[in-house]
Amino acid sequence: MLNMVACYKWVVDEADIRINQDLSVDMSKAQGKISEYDKNAIEAAVQAAKAAGARAVGLTFGNEKSKPSLKDALSRGLEEGYWVHGDEADTADAVVTAKVLAEAIKRIGNIGLVFCAEGAADTYARQTAPRLGALLDLPVITSAKEISIDGNTVTVTRKLDDCVETVSAEFPAIIAVLPEANVPDIPGLKAVMAASKKPVTEWRAADLITDATPLSWVTSVKGYETNRKNIVFAEGDAAERVKQLVAALRKEGVL
């Protein structure tokens, strides 16, 4: 049976990131989550598997803390999870990540389509799909808005900056989906329960690639500096607050 592979990333939930006064960043209390955009990739793989009579599977590469991602991913309709783990993930750039994923995809084998999001919620680098295409020498379709499958042919509507394109390719191919490609369901209790019983294949990153040296690295991270007045009108009733707001906006010269 053909495999429809959804690649996803377990990222730090940006809602939990604290930025200190000096713009230094505190992620110590941050929880992990599946990158929002990757939920669209998972849903696309599930739908493609239905349409093609194939098997939808999930693939992720992360550090040891990324294990909980599998249960979440598997509750979203995937049949099997592939978890590549190792500390290499903490320093991996797009080069290393793509190499690890490409090698895992080769091992999963019998590929119909590989789905990625356009970018991850943390780095939003938008590199993985084209890089996978290069490493696996497979055709790549990015900016996918609508996807339909007929036999071994995938037809995709792409949303580009100034036009909408319809393109097609034969399996196997790599597809990067836009957030508007689908609306992922929130998994129900039954799906969450069932997820724990689904099979997970584990690989260590070092089993897949021998050299995980990145070609680019982050030298510093700080909070984006916002200089806003943060004035909240709280005195008086609603009419009074509105009066103060309108006065302030006139003073700013924006009304």
Add this chain to the structure above:
Amino acid sequence: MAGILVYSEQTGLAEELISYAVSTGKAVTAITFNEEDAGILASCGADVCVVKGASDMPEAYGKALAGFIKDKGIEQVLIGATARGRNLAASIAGYLDCAMASDVSYLQIVGPDLICQRMTYGGLLVSSETLSGISVVTVGPGMFEKQEKAAGTITSLQLDADNRVKLVAREPVVKQGVDLTAADKIVCVGMGMDKEEDLEMVRQLAQSIGAELGCTRGIAEERHWLPPEQYIGISGQVIKPQLYIGIGVSGQVQHVYGVREAKVIVAVNNDEKAPLFKSADYGIVGDMYEVVPLITEAIRNL
């Protein structure tokens, strides 16, 4: 020949990137698929190669361009940050097996390395990165200024296309909504609004101040109350109005990324903990159904 390769299908952006590349003192080669652009790009000081090949999609030349870059000994590749540009850039980086940084907000070539800054976590953080070896970066419009220089040469370049992705149809985008990026004032609706009919109330407010109506991603993509061109945020429109008023907008970082260049930001939300208040100049904590008509009325009475 070492040097820099530049590409963007947006002529103005290509001119900006060439002008920056020329300013580094390195040899600059610009690629175009559009013969009409060749002269314009050459006048910025680049040697222009007009690509001829069997595909109408620039993305189909990633592998061939990687080969060209290797043959020429090119060290840096600058590509305009559009959907096509990012695709082609990452494809080239993949075939070259080299480093890449997307959508950089700062960039400097330092010896054999390239240092850059870019936004991460939806614009919450700024990350500084170093790329070693051959590097590819994508850059948006407006970062560099176009400059005329002694014109470079124009030659044609035959490249092999990857024809496995077939173009079936191409249609220009029919804009359903307004061009928010050009708007002076924007009133934005968020998920705090209960019913589609209530949009009328916000339209009244927008009308009273001569603003355009925008929305958050959820309103366009989940509820489909407004066309997708009208949603603001990292994956939608990035706006720079004089005034932005968010009505029932919680202020998730992905949305705020799209509005933070506004001169004045106003938040109206019944949840005092809504993150938008932290990114706003002025705020009213209150029920939009009470506050919005009052603002409209107050402005009409000015």
